[in-house]
Amino acid sequence: MADTNQNQAAANWQRVSPVGLIYFVIQVLKGFVGNVIYLIPMVYLLSDLYAKKPETAQLMLLGAAIIISLFAGLNYYFFQYRLTKARVEIRSGVFSKKRIDLPFSRIQNIEVSEPLYYRPIGFCYLQFDTAGSSTQEAKIVAINLDKAKALKSQILAHNQAQADTAEAADVEMGTPNTPIQSDEKPINYRNIDDLVLHGLTSNRAWILLAGLSPFIDEFTEKLSSWLLRYGINVEQYFAFEGMTWWQIGLTLITVTVTTIIIMSLISVIGSIIVYYNFELAKQGDRYIRRCGLFTVTEVSMRLSRLQVIVRQQDWLDTLFRRSNLKYEQSNANAKGKHGAALTNKILVPSVTHSEVEFLINDAYPDNQLLTIKLNKISPRYLLRNIGALLVPPFIVISAFLGYHNNYEAMAYAFGLFALLSGLMVMRYLRWGYAMDDNFVYIRKGCLGVDHYCFPRHKVQQISVSQNPIIAKHQLCSLHFVLASGSYTIPYMDEQQAYQMLNSTLYEVEYYKKSWM
Secondary structure: OHHHHHHHHHHOOEEOOOOHHHHHHHHHHHHHHHOHHHHHHHHHHHHHHHHHOHHHHHHHHHHHHHHHHHHHHHHHHHOEEEEOOOEEEEEEOOOOOEEEEEEHHHEEEEEEEEOOOOHHHOEEEEEEEEOOOHHHOEEEEEEEHHHHHHHHHHHHHHHHHHHOHHHHHHOOOOOOOOOOOOOEEEEEEEOHHHHHHHHHHHOOHHHHHHHOHHHHHHHHHHHHHHHHHOOOOHHHHHOOOOOOHHHHHHHHHHHHHHHHHHHHHHHHHHHHHHHOOEEEEEEOOEEEEEEOOOOEEEEEEEHHHOOEEEEEEOHHHHHHOOEEEEEEOOOOOOOOOOHHHOOOEEEEEEEOHHHHHHHHHHHOOOOOOOOOOOEOOOOHHHHHHHHHOOHHHHHHHHHHHHHOOOHHHHHHHHHHHHHHHHHHHHHHHHOEEEEOOOEEEEEEEOOOEEEEEEEHHHOOEEEEEOOHHHHHOOEEEEEEEEOOEEEEEEEEEHHHHHHHHHHHHHHHHHHOOOOO
16 A cells, blocks of 8 residues: 555656756756856867867867757756645756755745746746745746646645635635635836836946956957958057047047946846836735746745835936835845846836835835934944044055155045045935834935835844944944844944834734744
């Protein structure tokens, strides 16, 4: 009888559709691209070999294609999954075997992603994230879209029944098509003009440029050679010998403006690709976000698992009167993910003030994020950052330059000192904090400003830290630790800090509300 049960259990294991081979091929290629620095010598060797012996180079490329296909095929063959009444089991791996046994109750997020290569044939991959470490992430890499949505409905219905014991008898456990008890209601859309503003204000292209910095020199050399073929000599525009000061200035301004335009254009394109056709909907106590141009992603988040709301404004956002609103929960599965790929947070890009107010009040009806009066931190924050960190090196550098009569360099040093001091003052002015009966509020920033709002009962750890200098002036730093991360208020009044600490601990201990 035991053998029969084992055979039945083994028979339940399923392989994904053969279209999953595409996914595994792309993953192997990503592995190669991720080690591009180590592959550069091989690329140069192949290019040189191709020029001398094209047949040999072609055989090597064919061999690489066979190896990639073999690895992809083996990964596909050993990838299996099965679904029981209340859990997902996945086993994978060629040389290093991996098995995940994930109960529905531990699933924190469910992401349905439709990559461009799956969309024409109606397939997707289904990703489950838990509140644990990133090693607990599970993914079914190729599943029919309708089947994926049915499985998602099954899991959400199961978890809703577990969370609401009063309705547990009305929910049929383990039925794939069990519906959520309320209808889905769209609460926010983002148009193309909103995404253009988000691209302009987010400046993500500079991150891309920094990542490509090792290849900039080679790229510019090839670009210059290509332009020279068409009679455009770029180098002559940067030959400053014989130019007047206004010609040099005009050249630098032109280059700067051109670079900003190109980077802004790249950032706008990236914003549209990631957040195209953005929709935020609500179904019962769950937020659902859908977006994407090439890869359509769907991420859901239960309101009970929301840890903190962040209203984020970069300096350009303040000019356009826009904000980015973030719903954040556990950050355990955020490693190595960006933008819409993040399943631990939902970002609503470039929203207006009225939209921010509506969305925050929808999640936290009793919040005062936009109206509460914030306390300031101590001016001794400036004394530490300017007086202790900036002034001593500025004095040493100025004395050295003065000794060598280099007054021009002294002027530049003074300008840099003034700029950094100004940024420190702006950062000081941004700092603010407050607390009411339900929430903690923190504001910080420099050129831009971020507002944080989180429920007191979500705090998992809280502590006060002091060094002898600030303790002498009855100041301290207060640290909050939530599942979404840590948040610190520096240089605040010691009495207020302990009052916030004690009332927060009382809230957590007395009411014992769940943070998930």
